[in-house]
Structure formats: C-alpha cells, structure tokens
Amino acid sequence: MTTNQQELVKSTVPILREHGVVLTKHFYQRMFQHNPELQHVFNRGNQQNEKQQTALAMAVLAYAEHIENPSVLFPVVDSIGHKHTSLDIRAEHYAIVGKHLIASIKEVLGELATTDLLEAWAVAYQELADLMSGHEQNIYNQKVSEKGGWTGWRPFIVKDKVVESSEITSFYLYPADQGAIADFKPGQYVSLRMFLPELNLLQPRQYSISCAPNGLYYRISVKRESGSQHPDGLISNRLHQVVQVGDLVDLSAPSGVFVLQDNLEKMKVFISGGIGQTPLLSMLESLIQQEGAVVQWIHGCREAEVHAFKDRLAEVVQEHVNVKQHIFYDVVDETEAHVNQGWVELAQVNDAVVSQNAEYYICGPRGFIEKHYQYLVDQKVDKASIFFEEFGPASLQV
Numbered sequence: 001m002t003t004n005q006q007e008l009v010k011s012t013v014p015i016l017r018e019h020g021v022v023l024t025k026h027f028y029q030r031m032f033q034h035n036p037e038l039q040h041v042f043n044r045g046n047q048q049n050e051k052q053q054t055a056l057a058m059a060v061l062a063y064a065e066h067i068e069n070p071s072v073l074f075p076v077v078d079s080i081g082h083k084h085t086s087l088d089i090r091a092e093h094y095a096i097v098g099k100h101l102i103a104s105i106k107e108v109l110g111e112l113a114t115t116d117l118l119e120a121w122a123v124a125y126q127e128l129a130d131l132m133s134g135h136e137q138n139i140y141n142q143k144v145s146e147k148g149g150w151t152g153w154r155p156f157i158v159k160d161k162v163v164e165s166s167e168i169t170s171f172y173l174y175p176a177d178q179g180a181i182a183d184f185k186p187g188q189y190v191s192l193r194m195f196l197p198e199l200n201l202l203q204p205r206q207y208s209i210s211c212a213p214n215g216l217y218y219r220i221s222v223k224r225e226s227g228s229q230h231p232d233g234l235i236s237n238r239l240h241q242v243v244q245v246g247d248l249v250d251l252s253a254p255s256g257v258f259v260l261q262d263n264l265e266k267m268k269v270f271i272s273g274g275i276g277q278t279p280l281l282s283m284l285e286s287l288i289q290q291e292g293a294v295v296q297w298i299h300g301c302r303e304a305e306v307h308a309f310k311d312r313l314a315e316v317v318q319e320h321v322n323v324k325q326h327i328f329y330d331v332v333d334e335t336e337a338h339v340n341q342g343w344v345e346l347a348q349v350n351d352a353v354v355s356q357n358a359e360y361y362i363c364g365p366r367g368f369i370e371k372h373y374q375y376l377v378d379q380k381v382d383k384a385s386i387f388f389e390e391f392g393p394a395s396l397q398v
C-alpha cells in the first residue's frame with residue numbers, strides 16, 4: 001500500500017468513528033441479500049441487538065487508525081481468529097465480505113467515495129484479510145495437529161442433561177464418532193450449531209466449557225434466555241425445551257483466548273455474575289486438581305433459586321482449605337446468613353481478594369466487568385493481571 005493510500009484510509013477515521021455502525025449495518029443487509037447462505041453462519045440475535053455491527057465497525061476503525069503499523073492489533077486479530085475458526089470461517093469468505101464492504105463504503109459515503117479512496121480501501125482490506133486469514137489458517141493447522149482435534153463441525157451426542165438451577169441446565173457432550181476429543185485450556189468455549197426448523201435456519205452459539213479437561217466429554221451449562229420485551233432466545237430455549245438425551249448437536253473444537261494462565265504462584269480471584277461463572281468453573285475445577293492453588297471465588301446472582309453449582313462450590317470449599325467463596329444475592333432470606341446482600345461489591349471483600357500477587361478473571365455482563373475492572377485498577381492492581389470475557393461479540397474496551 002502506498003503512503004498516499006494509507007493517508008486516504010486514515011482520512012476516513014472521523015467518518016468511521018461517527019458513522020461506522022451505519023456502514024456496517026448497510027454492509028450486513030447488502031451481504032445477506034446477495035449471499036443469503038451466510039445467514040446460517042452469523043448469530044441472528046447479535047444482528048438484531050446490533051452487537052455484531054458494532055464489533056465489526058470498531059474493528060474496521062481500529063484497523064484504519066493503525067494502518068501504518070497493524071501489528072499492534074495482533075491480540076485482537078488473535079481473539080477474532082479464535083471466534084472465526086470456531087465458526088469455520090475460511091479464506092474464501094473474505095472475498096465475499098471484501099466485495100460487500102467496499103460496495104457499502106461507496107453506497108454510504110456517496111460523492112465522498114472517490115475512485116482513489118475506494119481503491120485505497122480495497123488494498124487495505126486485502127492486506128487485513130491476508131493477515132487475518134493467514135493467522136486463522138495457523139489456528140486450523142494447530143487444531144488438526146492435536147490429538148482428537150478437528151476443524152469445522154463435528155456431531156456430539158447429548159449423554160446427560162442436568163438441571164443446575166431454575167434457569168441453568170448442563171449438557172454432557174460426547175463425540176458421536178466415539179473418537180478422541182481435543183483437550184482445551186480452562187476458560188475456552190465451543191461453538192454449538194443447531195438447525196431451527198421454524199426459521200429454516202442453522203444457528204451457531206458459543207458456550208464455555210464448564211468442566212475441567214477430562215479426555216472424554218465437554219460439559220456446557222446454558223442459561224435459558226427468556227425475553228420479556230423481546231422474543232425468547234432461540235438456541236438456549238431449544239436446548240432446554242426440545243433437545244433430549246440421545247440427540248445430536250454440532251460442535252466446533254475448543255477456542256478462545258480467555259484462559260487460565262499457567263502461573264500457580266499467584267492467587268486466583270474469580271469474579272462472576274450469573275451465567276458468567278461457567279468458564280471460571282472450568283478454571284476452578286482444573287486448579288483444584290493441582291497442589292497449592294489459592295482461590296477466591298466471588299459470585300453474584302439474583303437469589304438462591306437461580307444460583308447454579310452452589311452445592312458443588314460448597315463441596316469444593318469444604319475439601320480445599322485454600323478455596324474461599326463470597327456469594328452475593330440481590331435477595332437474601334433469613335436462612336442465608338453466609339450470603340452478602342446486594343450486587344457484588346469487591347470493597348466488601350477487599351482484604352481477602354485485593355493483592356498485587358493475584359490474577360483476576362472476570363466474567364459477566366458488560367457493566368459488571370467495567371465496574372470490577374475499574375475497582376481493581378483503582379486499588380493499584382496491575383492491568384496485565386486482569387482478564388475478562390463478555391458473552392457476546394467482543395467490543396468492550398477498557
């Protein structure tokens with residue numbers, strides 16, 4: 001790319017900052033109109049609440065801003081690459097996206113989109129596409145080289161379905177071909193894909209693995225998303241209500257960059273809201289198999305009825321003196337003296353959990369992550385020791 005082309009791409013940054021989501025909304029409409037088969041690849045819920053359009057707009061903006069040195073984007077390229085490969089996105093898809101992205105820039109910018117500007121964006125997109133699809137090919141190569149690893153979709157049988165709370169149910173998933181399964185890093189997710197007959201649509205969703213690696217099965221634990229103002233969640237309701245033991249679902253191999261660091265010297269502090277506990281549970285289950293791990297488990301949810309895995313946590317705390325838990329409910333009754341009333345407040349457990357020699361893993365809704373991240377930074381915790389994951393397209397910047 002020439003310096004002039006880099007300047008042209010950078011000149012669109014203010015427009016992207018202000019109107020990026022308008023551009024990406026137009027892009028998705030255009031792409032689905034011309035390539036309807038891609039509706040089976042994208043998460044329809046994330047389209048409807050516009051999270052995916054925002055995530056793509058922010059990625060394009062970040063790229064335009066760093067056009068002179070895109071290597072600073074590597075952590076983002078890696079995390080998007082994990083999501084893309086878990087959805088079986090291949091190099092050939094980049095040509096389709098590129099075509100509709102450049103056409104959308106032309107259609108949205110109108111007269112501002114000169115031939116030179118469009119040419120500069122086409123070159124810039126191709127460089128980004130090569131960078132991303134090259135990295136994704138490395139991830140695919142890595143997956144097939146592992147024992148039990150695979151790429152694309154593989155059928156798994158639901159061998160057990162266990163109710164964990166009034167709204168969370170676990171599914172024990174074994175490979176239908178009875179072959180080996182890939183190991184995973186605690187914290188990783190699988191993508192699960194199902195056909196929705198009522199919409200004539202395949203739909204993928206990510207679910208964190210909620211058990212420790214065991215070589216036999218993956219356990220996922222799913223919250224039923226019931227919409228009060230919106231329609232019920234498509235896949236979570238189908239899993240809860242329709243899918244039975246013996247049924248098949250398609251899974252992609254474990255992916256994701258929100259993983260337990262290999263560093264036993266540091267205390268591990270797990271902070272979760274509601275269903276956000278699933279990746280942390282996998283980390284906890286794997287840590288307690290090792291000597292010497294010190295863990296603080298902090299969890300908040302509405303009330304006892306929706307509190308999943310409370311018996312398992314009680315058991316873990318009883319068996320492992322180095323594991324302590326701090327639970328918060330919005331509503332506490334008189335039999336629950338051990339539970340803190342209200343939303344999770346780290347200040348209430350500050351002395352036990354704030355340390356310069358700890359790692360923090362936060363998972364929950366966006367506001368939950370922002371609040372606890374900020375609290376920890378205010379307490380002078382090193383940002384490099386705080387890891388977080390939001391259950392949606394990754395657009396949270398802190």
Ligand SMILES: Cc1cc2nc3c(=O)[nH]c(=O)nc-3n(C[C@H](O)[C@H](O)[C@H](O)COP(=O)(O)OP(=O)(O)OC[C@H]3O[C@@H](n4cnc5c(N)ncnc54)[C@H](O)[C@@H]3O)c2cc1C
Binds near residue numbers: 045220225226234
């Ligand atoms: C990395 C990662 C890990 C995850 N791990 C887990 C996990 O361990 N357990 C788990 O339960 N979930 C997890 N999730 C979330 C999961 O992938 C799904 O997003 C979740 O199950 C909801 O999917 P759904 O198909 O049921 O809902 P969708 O149909 O996708 O709907 C999502 C939400 O949007 C609302 N909605 C529907 N229509 C509209 C509309 N028109 N406008 C606005 N809102 C609307 C729905 O009511 C619902 O609440 C994870 C997500 C990610 C990205």
Ligand code: HEM
Binds near residue numbers: 038083
């Ligand atoms: C330069 C090109 C691209 C950029 C900058 C980009 C960017 C992104 C970003 C930022 C996310 C969110 C990541 C996350 O949730 O962690 C994402 C997810 C996704 N991308 Fe891409 N992407 C590109 C190309 C593609 C292509 C070629 C396809 C395939 C047609 C694709 C399909 C998807 C899908 C299906 C998701 C998940 C959507 C969801 O869960 O809602 N992307 N991409």
